[in-house]
Structures are given as C-alpha cells and as structure tokens.
Amino acid sequence: xxxxxxxxxxxxxxxxxxxxxxxxxxxxxxxxxxxxxxxxxxxxxxxxxxxxxxxxxxxxxxxxxxxxxxxxxxxxxxxxxxxxxxxxxxxxxxxxxxxxxxxxxxxxxxxxxxxxxxxxxxxxxxxxxxxxxxxxxxxxxxxxxxxxxxxxxxxxxxxxxxxxxxxxxxxxxxxxxxxxxxxxxxxxxxxxxxxxxxxxxxxxxxxxxxxxxxxxxxxxxxxxxxxxxxxxxxxxxxxxxxxxxxxxxxxxxxxxxxxxxxxxxxxxxxxxxxxxxxxxxxxxxxxxxxxxxxxxxxxxxxxxxxxxxxxxxxxxxxxxxxxxxxxxxxxxxxxxxxxxxxxxxxxxxxxxxxxxxxxxxxxxxxxxxxxxxxxxxx
Amino acid sequence: xxxxxxxxxxxxxxxxxxxxxxxxxxxxxxxxxxxxxxxxxxxxxxxxxxxxxxxxxxxxxxxxxxxxxxxxxxxxxxxxxxxxxxxxxxxxxxxxxxxxxxxxxxxxxxxxxxxxxxxxxxxxxxxxxxxxxxxxxxxxxxxxxxxxxxx
Numbered sequence: 001x002x003x004x005x006x007x008x009x010x011x012x013x014x015x016x017x018x019x020x021x022x023x024x025x026x027x028x029x030x031x032x033x034x035x036x037x038x039x040x041x042x043x044x045x046x047x048x049x050x051x052x053x054x055x056x057x058x059x060x061x062x063x064x065x066x067x068x069x070x071x072x073x074x075x076x077x078x079x080x081x082x083x084x085x086x087x088x089x090x091x092x093x094x095x096x097x098x099x100x101x102x103x104x105x106x107x108x109x110x111x112x113x114x115x116x117x118x119x120x121x122x123x124x125x126x127x128x129x130x131x132x133x134x135x136x137x138x139x140x141x142x143x144x145x146x147x148x149x150x151x152x153x154x155x156x157x158x159x160x161x162x163x164x165x166x167x168x169x170x171x172x173x174x175x176x177x178x179x180x181x182x183x184x185x186x187x188x189x190x191x192x193x194x195x196x197x198x199x200x201x202x203x204x205x206x207x208x209x210x211x212x213x214x215x216x217x218x219x220x221x222x223x224x225x226x227x228x229x230x231x232x233x234x235x236x237x238x239x240x241x242x243x244x245x246x247x248x249x250x251x252x253x254x255x256x257x258x259x260x261x262x263x264x265x266x267x268x269x270x271x272x273x274x275x276x277x278x279x280x281x282x283x284x285x286x287x288x289x290x291x292x293x294x295x296x297x298x299x300x301x302x303x304x305x306x307x308x309x310x311x312x313x314x315x316x317x318x319x320x321x322x323x324x325x326x327x328x329x330x331x332x333x334x335x336x337x338x339x340x341x342x343x344x345x346x347x348x349x350x351x352x353x354x355x356x357x358x359x360x361x362x363x364x365x366x367x368x369x370x371x372x373x374x375x376x377x378x
Numbered sequence: 379x380x381x382x383x384x385x386x387x388x389x390x391x392x393x394x395x396x397x398x399x400x401x402x403x404x405x406x407x408x409x410x411x412x413x414x415x416x417x418x419x420x421x422x423x424x425x426x427x428x429x430x431x432x433x434x435x436x437x438x439x440x441x442x443x444x445x446x447x448x449x450x451x452x453x454x455x456x457x458x459x460x461x462x463x464x465x466x467x468x469x470x471x472x473x474x475x476x477x478x479x480x481x482x483x484x485x486x487x488x489x490x491x492x493x494x495x496x497x498x499x500x501x502x503x504x505x506x507x508x509x510x511x512x513x514x515x516x517x518x519x520x521x522x523x524x525x526x527x528x529x
Contacts, residue, residue, distance in 0.1 A: 119476040120441065122388040154475055157442040206476035252404060256414050259528060260431055260450075268452050268525025269431070270462045 006095050013098060026097060027052040029067055032105050034112035041219060044114045044138050044145060045071040047080065049104055051097065058095055061088035070143040072108075073115040083107045114138065114145035119207050121150050137220045142210040148220040154206065155217060382410050386436060389479050401483045403434065411436040415447075415483060419526065420491040424518035425453070428526030432462075432486070434479065444473035445482055454514075454521040456495040456504035464489070465499035 007026050010018050017031040029050050036042040047069040053062035064084045066077050087103045088096060114125045114136060125136045125145055138145045204211055263269050390410070393403050400418040405411070415432040419425030431450040437443055447469060449462035457465040468477060468485055498504030507514040 121385050122478075123384070154442065157439075204474075206474040209474070252402070253407070253414075256402075256404070256416065259416065259429055262528055263429075263431065263451055263525060266525060269450055270452055270460070 006097050010097055010101065014101065018101075021052075025053040025055050025057050026062070030101055030104065032101070032108050034109040035105065036109075036112065040140065041138070042112075044112055044143065045069070045076075045108060046143070047072055047077075047104075047108060049080075049084070051100060053097075058091075059093050061085065061092055061096075062100075064088065064100070071114055071138070071145070072111065076111050076115065080104070080107050080111065118147045118150050119144070120146055120154060123147075135220070137217065139205050139210075139212045140216050141212050142205050142208050144205050144207045146206075151217055152220065383440075385441060386410065393479060398480055398484060400487060403479060403483060411440075413479065417483065417487055417490070419522060420487055423491045424515045425455075425490050425522050425526070428453075428522035429528055430490075430526055432483075434482075436479075441475040441478075444469045444477075445479060447482065447486065452521060452525040454503060454518040455490065456493050456498045456500055456507045456514075457489055459500045463499065465497060 004023050007020055007023050007028070010028065010030075011020065014030060019029040019031075021027040021029065027050075029048050031046070031048050033040075033046045034043050048067040050065045050067045051062050052065075054060055064081055066072075066081060069077060072080070084100055084104050084107065088100055091099055117124050118136065123134075125147065135148045136145050137148050137151065260269070390405055397403075400420070402416040403413045405413050413434040413436075415434050417430045417432060419428035419430065429451075430453060433448050433450055435446045437446065447464055449458055449464065451462075452460075453462075459465075464486060466485060466489060468474075468482065493507060495504040495507035498507075503514070506517070
C-alpha cells in the first residue's frame with residue numbers, strides 16, 4: 001500500500017527524529033530544527049509537530065499540531081501550523097507527508113531567532129525595526145536567550161561574589177543578604193553558605209533555574225570582549241523626570257501620603273523612623289532622642305530598631321557610604337551629648353565596649369554609657 | 379543623583395503603565411531607587427481589606443542582587459517580623475536577575491495568602507500559628523482591622 005511506503009520513506013529521511021504512532025492512517029511526531037548546518041548553538045527554536053491523517057487521507061489533508069516547542073512564541077506557533085496546513089491543502093489528494101515535513105523545517109528555519117526581550121535588561125533581543133541589535137545567545141539546555149553582554153556580566157558578577165566570599169571578608173554583605181548577626185561564628189557560617197549558593201547558582205539559568213555548563217557561555221566570551229565598546233546595555237539614562245512629575249503621579253503620591261498619615265495616626269506603622277530618617281541604604285542621623293528617659297523596655301525595643309537600621313547601613317551600596325559617614329561625622333561635632341548614644345547603637349556591641357573603654361576621655365560620654373548600664377539591670 | 383540603569387527605568391515605566399492588580403509601586407521623588415509600595419491584603423486571607431505599606435529599595439548592584447523590601451504597616455504574619463522584615467527565599471538565596479520588582483511584589487502578595495509557619499521569621503507568631511491556627515488568624519484579622527484599614 002502506497003501510504004505505508006510513505007511512512008517508510010519518512011523514517012528513511014528523518015531517522016530518529018520521526019516517531020511513528022500509527023502506520024495507517026499515518027500518524028507521527030516529527031522533531032524539527034532549523035537548518036543551521038548542524039551548529040546547534042545557532043538554533044534558537046525547535047519544535048515537535050504531530051501530523052495525523054484521517055481515513056480519507058490523502059483526499060482530506062491531515063491534522064497538524066504542535067506537540068512541543070522551545071523558543072517559539074504562540075504567534076509563531078500559529079504561523080507555523082497555518083503554513084503547513086496551507087501547504088497540505090495545496091497538495092490535496094497527493095501523498096504529501098514528506099513535502100509537509102520539508103515545509104515545516106523550511107518555515108522553522110525562517111523563524112530561527114529568539115522572541116521577546118532579554119530577561120536581564122528587558123530590552124528586545126531582536127529589534128525588528130532597527131535590524132541591527134546587540135548580539136545574543138541561548139543556553140543549550142533550556143533555549144532561554146540573553147544578550148551576550150548581559151549574561152556575561154551576570155556570570156562575572158557571580159564569579160566575583162565567589163571570590164569575595166572568603167570567611168573573613170564581609171564583602172558578601174553588600175552583595176546578597178543582610179547580615180544582622182554580630183556574632184562572628186554566625187557570620188562565618190553564613191558566608192560559607194553564600195559561597196555554596198553562588199557555586200550552585202552560577203550553573204543555573206536565571207529564568208528557569210535549569211542547570212547549564214560553563215561551556216554553554218564560553219563561546220560568547222571573546223565576542224563580548226571585542227564588541228564591548230559597541231553594545232549598549234551598560235548605558236545609563238536620566239530621563240525619569242517626565243515620568244515622575246506628571247500630574248497623575250502627583251495625585252497618586254498624594255493618595256499614598258494620605259494612607260500613610262492615617263495609618264501613622266492609628267499607630268499602624270512600624271516606627272523605625274521615630275529617631276532616624278531612614279532610606280534603605282542611606283542613613284541620615286537626626287538629633288537623637290534623649291536616652292535617660294528610656295525605660296528598660298524602650299531600650300530593648302530601640303536596640304531592635306537600631307539593629308534594623310544598622311543592617312541597612314551595612315548593606316548600602318558603596319556609593320552611599322562616603323556621604324553617610326560624612327553625615328555621621330558632622331553629627332559628632334554638632335551633637336556631642338547624644339553622639340555616644342549613636343555609637344552605641346550603630347556598631348556591634350563588642351566593638352562598643354571596646355571602643356568606649358579605649359577612646360572616651362569625655363566624662364559626658366562615660367556618663368551616658370553608665371546610665372545605659374543602669375537602666376539595664378539584668 | 380547619577381543616571382539610572384536602563385533596566386530600572388524600563389521596570390518603572392511598566393509598573394506605572396501596567397500596574398499589577400492589588401499592588402501599587404512608585405518611585406520616590408528624590409530617589410528613583412526607592413519605591414513606595416502598597417499591597418492590598420489578598421481576598422480570603424486574614425489580611426483581606428487591609429492596605430499594607432511597604433518600602434522597596436534597589437541596591438547599587440540590582441538586578442544582580444535582590445531588592446530590599448520591608449513592611450511599614452504592622453502585620454501579624456509568621457514570615458514577617460516586628461520590624462517588617464520579610465522571610466522570602468527569592469529575596470535571599472533564590473534571587474535571580476530575571477526576577478523583577480513586579481515578580482517580587484507578587485510573591486509577597488502570595489506570601490500573605492499562604493503564610494508558612496514552618497519557615498518562620500517571627501517565632502512567636504509562627505508558634506501561635508502552629509499551636510492554634512484559628513486564634514492566630516483571628517489575631518491577624520484584628521491587626522489588619524486595627525492598623526491596615528482606612529476607615
């Protein structure tokens with residue numbers, strides 16, 4: 001029977017890529033890849049299509065569907081199916097299976113580019129209007145695509161993280177977590193953990209967390225070096241203004257403030273801001289509250305708050321540090337009476353005991369420190 | 379202030395153009411890396427009807443390192459401590475640069491729907507949640523009513 005021979009022909013052409021489900025009426029799955037001269041790093045899409053003929057085949061064209069695909073968005077999936085189906089109608093009443101499969105490979109080859117945007121910079125991978133865009137690559141295991149420069153920058157970041165994660169270096173504080181614990185042993189454990197995490201993360205796709213190998217991105221390394229000056233992703237723009245100062249934003253901001261005020265009046269806010277004006281990552285000291293009135297309970301509460309404030313100051317970006325320390329120094333001069341209190345709360349307890357013993361010639365300072373001890377009768 | 383990375387601008391524009399239901403996030407006037415966030419308590423959770431204020435900060439290294447997020451409104455939740463700090467894996471070791479402000483806030487919203495006392499941050503709250511869930515939920519509702527409602 002001619003139809004059975006057709007299936008045999010398919011198997012001969014496509015080998016393992018063709019999975020025959022039924023000989024008659026013919027039904028099979030075909031794994032298709034774009035034609036890239038077998039360079040799989042240049043294949044950004046692939047698909048498994050199912051072709052299922054009915055008993056009236058070939059007078060009635062077979063049903064065609066996508067069984068599975070990688071890198072092909074919905075729109076292109078539809079396009080692929082409709083192209084193959086059209087071809088099937090054209091070839092009606094002829095034995096068409098091999099021709100349909102060729103059509104499928106042809107179409108998929110024409111769609112061989114990643115869709116959407118780079119998950120790391122959120123800019124399009126392929127800018128169809130401009131034609132030329134930053135070079136991109138895919139991870140072989142999951143087909144997720146990135147701008148070469150974006151993925152390399154991420155990779156380098158993780159490498160850097162790994163290097164800085166020696167047990168003594170607190171560089172990890174600025175990079176990932178919040179180290180709130182002042183206990184050294186905890187710090188060491190944490191940083192070992194962090195390096196272990198970094199070790200694992202560097203092999204995982206940022207999008208799906210599927211593991212990939214270092215060699216998956218090595219082929220783009222050199223490319224990035226040579227292209228570095230040309231590509232765009234490192235650039236910074238400063239055109240926020242229009243966005244932030246529109247009327248609708250003003251309205252929205254007012255609404256925000258109203259809610260905040262109401263919650264504050266009802267005591268619904270966590271009151272870190274009572275003594276300091278806090279921006280995460282930036283610390284502005286204000287004239288501190290008078291300590292002597294604080295009860296034991298308050299002191300403890302305050303300590304907790306300061307811990308939170310402290311963890312933020314610690315985790316601030318490097319660019320913020322100079323200004324904050326300058327501000328703190330200024331505070332030292334202007335508010336001497338309260339300054340020691342600041343020191344107590346913003347360094348670890350161990351350090352404080354140490355430093356206050358060593359460098360407190362002022363009697364006023366000592367008094368404050370003693371007072372604190374007094375109010376803490378444990 | 380220095381120029382912002384393009385990615386942050388892109389995210390900000392999208393957050394404003396296509397806001398997530400139940401979530402508002404907008405950058406501070408002075409600091410475009412600092413976001414004022416409001417998350418509505420999810421339906422059928424003890425936080426329903428509540429309006430929770432959060433602050434979100436994008437560190438210098440963002441998106442390589444995670445945003446820092448904290449509740450400003452008091453909330454009774456086993457994974458949120460009394461300072462508003464949040465115990466959420468994607469904010470710590472499971473952070474990925476492919477995540478965004480949007481996805482982080484969605485995860486926090488989901489955390490409100492599904493408290494996880496097995497991985498606590500507020501130990502006393504988690505304990506209560508495990509020992510007497512009904513009562514804990516009652517307390518959470520009470521706190522929501524007291525602190526997070528606007529009328």
